[in-house]
Every structure is written in structure tokens, then in C-alpha cells.
Amino acid sequence: MKEILEQPGFLASSGTMGADVSYLLALVFTLLFLVAWRFAKKSEGTKHHKLILVSMVSMVIYFVAYYYARQLGVLSFEGKEGFGGPQEVYDNVFIPTLTTHLVLVTLGLIMAFYMLIEGFRASEKVNGEYALKAGDLKVSAKTFKIVMLTIIALWGVNQIFLTAVRHASMGVSIAWALIFGTVALVVSIEKGIEKLLPDGARRHRILGRGTMIIFGLILITSTATYLMLYVIYPVK
Numbered sequence: 756m757k758e759i760l761e762q763p764g765f766l767a768s769s770g771t772m773g774a775d776v777s778y779l780l781a782l783v784f785t786l787l788f789l790v791a792w793r794f795a796k797k798s799e800g801t802k803h804h805k806l807i808l809v810s811m812v813s814m815v816i817y818f819v820a821y822y823y824a825r826q827l828g829v830l831s832f833e834g835k836e837g838f839g840g841p842q843e844v845y846d847n848v849f850i851p852t853l854t855t856h857l858v859l860v861t862l863g864l865i866m867a868f869y870m871l872i873e874g875f876r877a878s879e880k881v882n883g884e885y886a887l888k889a890g891d892l893k894v895s896a897k898t899f900k901i902v903m904l905t906i907i908a909l910w911g912v913n914q915i916f917l918t919a920v921r922h923a924s925m926g927v928s929i930a931w932a933l934i935f936g937t938v939a940l941v942v943s944i945e946k947g948i949e950k951l952l953p954d955g956a957r958r959h960r961i962l963g964r965g966t967m968i969i970f971g972l973i974l975i976t977s978t979a980t981y982l983m984l985y986v987i988y989p990v991k
């Protein structure tokens with residue numbers, strides 16, 4: 756697998772197969788999200804909802820594949836070896852772009868999962884078509900407690916599995932604790948969001964547009980990173 760990914764790519768003369776495939780996939784799923792936005796704008800709630808699900812699944816597959824295949828190999832973060840341009844461009848343009856990209860990807864992933872659940876909660880089926888329902892959308896204290904306890908229980912079960920079966924390192928346990936912690940944090944933040952934007956439909960539109968803008972920016976920053984690494988400043 757590693758050998759295939761290190762073969763020359765097909766997009767730019769210095770790109771590798773791994774870089775080209777992952778860039779193309781990122782391009783495809785981001786565009787799918789933006790098309791889903793168009794459907795929502797045209798009030799085609801069901802098409803919007805279906806395409807969002809397809810985009811989410813492809814995005815998750817992409818991330819898992821990317822992680823395993825390239826070991827999060829943003830090689831240029833480990834040092835300047837992967838970047839063939841001048842030091843000033845590396846420090847002042849490349850690293851800020853890449854950092855912005857990684858921050859946006861993290862934010863975009865969290866928001867996409869949040870919006871997916873909010874979308875189901877905030878909409879109803881009217882004559883077979885999904886439509887947002889107006890009115891306050893709140894998590895009851897009881898549901899909130901159940902959700903939090905479920906997250907803690909899942910974390911506990913996963914931790915036992917990691918320690919007893921996989922004999923995972925401390926780093927792996929910390930990474931999982933951070934993932935479960937982020938989920939718990941998002942659920943807690945929901946309480947604050949409910950106060951700021953009580954109407955579920957309005958919340959979906961405002962936060963949904965924010966999420967779509969993040970996806971647009973991810974597309975721009977990933978294109979810029981790709982161009983700098985493999986087209987403008989490839990390693991000679």
C-alpha cells in the first residue's frame with residue numbers, strides 16, 4: 756500500500772499518488788457539501804439531507820483512510836524537507852496556511868457532526884419532504900444527563916478494551932480521552948447555544964451557513980497547500 760501511495764501522481768509532475776488521491780477525495784467531499792447547501796437554499800430539504808449523509812460517510816472514510824495510509828503524513832510539518840521553497844515563504848506563508856487548514860478541518864469535523872444531529876432534531880417530514888420546524892428546540896435536563904452518562908460509559912468501555920485487549924500506549928488512551936472529551940464538550944456547549952439561538956430552524960440555518968463557509972475555506976486552504984507542495988515549490 757505504502758509503495759502505491761509513493762508512486763508518482765497524476766495531477767502535478769512532483770505529486771505522489773497518496774497526495775493526489777487524498778487531495779481529489781477532499782475536493783469531492785467538500786464539493787458534495789457545497790452542493791448540499793445549494794439544495795437547502797432551493798428548499799429541497801430531502802435532497803439536502805441525503806447528500807449531507809453521503810458527504811459525511813465519504814468524509815469519515817476519507818479521514819480514516821488518510822490517517823492509516825499516510826500516518827497523518829503532512830510531511831512538511833515535521834520539518835522543511837518536504838517543501839522546496841525559500842525559508843521565508845515556508846515560515847510566513849506555508850506554515851500559517853497549513854495551521855489554518857488543520858484548525859479548520861478540526862472545527863469543520865466537529866461542526867459537521869453537530870449539524871447532522873441538529874438537522875434531524877430541528878426538522879420534520881411534511882408530505883414526505885424534510886422541512887425545518889419553527890419553535891424552541893431544547894434538550895431536556897433528563898436527556899442531557901442520559902447523553903452525558905452514555906458518553907462516559909462508552910469512554911469507560913473503550914478504555915477497558917484499550918488497556919486489557921489492545922495493550923495500547925498512554926498516547927493512544929490520551930487521544931481517545933480527547934475525542935470523548937470533545938464530544939462531551941460539544942454536548943455541553945449545546946446548552947449555551949440553546950440560549951443564544953433558541954429557535955431550532957434559525958439555529959440550523961445560521962450554524963449551517965457557518966459550517967458551509969468553513970468547508971469552503973477548507974477547500975481553499977487544502978488547494979493552496981497542495982499547490983505549494985507539489986506545483987510551486989516541489990523538492991528538487
Ligand code: HEM
Binds near residue numbers: 796799868872885
Ligand atoms: C453537516 C450537516 C448539515 C449542514 C452543514 C446543513 C446546513 C444547512 C444550511 C446552511 C441550511 C440553510 C440554507 C440557506 O438558507 O442558506 C440548511 C437548511 C435545511 N437543512 Fe440542513 N444541514 C445539515 C444537516 C441536515 C440534516 C441531517 C437534515 C435533515 C435531517 C437537514 C435538513 C435541513 C432542512 C429541512 C433545511 C431547510 C431547507 C428549506 O429551506 O426548506 N440538514 N441546512
